[in-house]
Amino acid sequence: MINVLNIFAKGQMEDELLREEIDSFIANDSLLGKFYRDEKGHFFEDLTGEVRSDLRHLSEEKLFEYVTKCITKNSYEFWGERSDLADEYLAELNKSFESEDTYTANFSEEFYIETIKLIIQGGKWFEAFDIVEVDPSSEYQVIFRE
Numbered sequence: 001m002i003n004v005l006n007i008f009a010k011g012q013m014e015d016e017l018l019r020e021e022i023d024s025f026i027a028n029d030s031l032l033g034k035f036y037r038d039e040k041g042h043f044f045e046d047l048t049g050e051v052r053s054d055l056r057h058l059s060e061e062k063l064f065e066y067v068t069k070c071i072t073k074n075s076y077e078f079w080g081e082r083s084d085l086a087d088e089y090l091a092e093l094n095k096s097f098e099s100e101d102t103y104t105a106n107f108s109e110e111f112y113i114e115t116i117k118l119i120i121q122g123g124k125w126f127e128a129f130d131i132v133e134v135d136p137s138s139e140y141q142v143i144f145r146e
Contacts, residue, residue, distance in 0.1 A: 005117055005120070006113060006117070008120075009112075009113045009114075009116040009117045009120065010109075010113050012116050012120075013109070013112050013113070013116065018116060018119070019112075021119065022105070022107070022112065022115055022116075022119075023104070023105040023107070025092075025093055025096045025103070025105070027043070027044065028042065028044060028049075031089075031115070031119070032071070032093070034074065034078065035070070035071045035074035035075050035078065036067070036070075036071060036074075037070065037074065038066075038070045040052070040054065043055065043067060043070075051063065071090075071093070072086075072090060075089055075090055078118065079114070079115075079118070082114060085110075085111055085114055085115065088107060088108065088111050089107075089111070089115075092105045092106065092107060
């Protein structure tokens with residue numbers, strides 16, 4: 001059986017906005033934003049962009065440790081059984097933290113395909129995205145609906 005979602009995701013790999021979503025390590029406006037949270041929500045206040053009030057008592061070092069722990073936990077939850085993809089993401093994120101220059105992520109093709117699939121299935125990029133089974137013996141089938 002052909003995995004249509006893999007084919008579609010691979011075709012989306014060159015989409016600049018989608019690549020930016022994955023490659024950009026910005027805490028509030030990229031895939032990282034999905035991980036930059038705990039059970040109380042995002043680490044930054046919506047209006048001010050400041051660290052959430054309940055975290056301000058932490059020293060800079062303790063805050064960094066806490067945020068790193070949450071990012072790690074959330075990454076493994078996002079990629080589920082594919083912990084190797086979470087490892088790849090976290091390794092690139094760490095390289096970006098260590099870089100003094102603007103860092104360009106270098107993910108594998110498999111990473112992009114699997115991550116794009118998760119993003120699509122999460123509903124953020126395409127509303128009402130669904131894969132339908134088609135009957136190749138039929139002459140006419142509706143495969144797109146509005």
